[in-house]
Amino acid sequence: MTxxxxxxxxxxxxxxxxxxxxxxxxxxxxxxxxxxxxxxPDEELDWDAPFEEGKWFWPPELVSLYDTPMWKRMSEEQxxxxxxxxxxxxxxxGIWFEIILMQLLCRHIYDKAATSAHVRYAxxxxxxxxxxxxxxxxxxxxxxxxxxxxxxxxxxxxRLFKTISTTPGSFTATLLGxxxxxxxxxxxxxxxxxxxxxxxxxxxxxxxxxxxxxxxREELRRQMLTAPRWSQEFTRVxxxxxxxxxxxxxxxxxxxxxxxxxxxxxxxxxxxSGHRREVMQxxxxxxxxxxxxxxxxxxxxxxxxxxxxxxx
Numbered sequence: 001m002t003x004x005x006x007x008x009x010x011x012x013x014x015x016x017x018x019x020x021x022x023x024x025x026x027x028x029x030x031x032x033x034x035x036x037x038x039x040x041p042d043e044e045l046d047w048d049a050p051f052e053e054g055k056w057f058w059p060p061e062l063v064s065l066y067d068t069p070m071w072k073r074m075s076e077e078q079x080x081x082x083x084x085x086x087x088x089x090x091x092x093x094g095i096w097f098e099i100i101l102m103q104l105l106c107r108h109i110y111d112k113a114a115t116s117a118h119v120r121y122a123x124x125x126x127x128x129x130x131x132x133x134x135x136x137x138x139x140x141x142x143x144x145x146x147x148x149x150x151x152x153x154x155x156x157x158x159r160l161f162k163t164i165s166t167t168p169g170s171f172t173a174t175l176l177g178x179x180x181x182x183x184x185x186x187x188x189x190x191x192x193x194x195x196x197x198x199x200x201x202x203x204x205x206x207x208x209x210x211x212x213x214x215x216x217r218e219e220l221r222r223q224m225l226t227a228p229r230w231s232q233e234f235t236r237v238x239x240x241x242x243x244x245x246x247x248x249x250x251x252x253x254x255x256x257x258x259x260x261x262x263x264x265x266x267x268x269x270x271x272x273s274g275h276r277r278e279v280m281q282x283x284x285x286x287x288x289x290x291x292x293x294x295x296x297x298x299x300x301x302x303x304x305x306x307x308x309x310x311x312x
Contacts, residue, residue: 013225016293020225026218027117030211034124037207041135045200047142055195057084057143062184064251064276068269070261082259087198089148089252090181091136096150096158096249097177098129103162104170105129108219121215128208139201148252157245165238166231168223172239172296174216175287176246180310182209183283217290224294236296240304247280247308277309284310 013020063083065071071079105126109119140147149155165173185202188194224232256266270276288311291297297305305311 013222015221015225015295017221020222021218023218023222024117026215027121030121030215031117031124033211034121034128034208038128039131039204039208041131041138041201041204044204045135045197047138047197049197051143051195051197054080056080056191056193057087057195057198058090059083059184059187059191059194061275062187062279064270065266065273067275068273070266070269078259082255084143085145085148085255085258086252088140088143088145089255090184090250091140092148092252093150093249094136094177094181095133096155098133100158100162101174101177102126102129104165104174107162108167108170125212125215128212132205132208135201135204139197142197146254146258148254150249150252154245154249161238161242166227166235168220168227168231168296169235169238169242171216171220171223172235172291173242175213175220175290176239176243176284178209178213178216179287180246180250180280180283182206182213183286185209220296221294224296232295233299236298236301237304239291239296240301240308243305243308243310247310250280280310281312 057080060066060079060083063071063079063086065074065082074082105122109122112119114120137147150158161173182205185206189199189203189206191199224235227235251267251270253263253267256263288297288305297311302311
């Protein structure tokens, strides 16, 4: 893999999106933004305020069973309770993913100059992700729902991915985990039907994640131009497989069990739901368009992305 010094020595790097931006200048701007727009969730949010009766914990259109036959048989109270448990499951998924991300960022900067703005921003992002993970955990606790860990199989796949991932593969997975949830959260925080605490959590996450997305996109563009060909091909395949894992992990079947719903039937209805498929593909479209532009969605990798349901 090309080192930081070698990459910065290459002038005029260009991909389908145009000239690459200077790595250090991007990091300096992100550091400035972090200094101005970072939040302490423990101080920023009112964790003691009671939940408001009749308000959702996630927009109903984003709940997995929305508009299915099972959804139509549920009472409004049951639907809201489902939104509460699914919000907890997504927060649990976010914690799992952000712990992976923090480890990948540590790997990325391990042999790079600690005095560079690029490394200092990575360390700043790790700080952000620590706060986000604690914020999500506190939201789960505050809601009184169970913690919803990913399946044991997905935990093991996460361990494997952290071990074998290339640098471009790591940034592709980073964007996958960040951008789909970011799209959902951008619909959530201005939605007055949703509980104020949930809206506050998603607002903080959206503001701070925008920097993380910018950092990952710029670095992935660079990596897909400078990494060895084998690494680029490996990235295409592993990112497609991670997309398949992520799309399955997005729905935690324990939610249905805990609400007394028929787990097998619920999963079948979600899988058959045209609305759900549209939600997931719309949430991923900005990302898949970007990955297509920079050459990630090719060959076997593209077929894997299609089979994940995230790419039309």
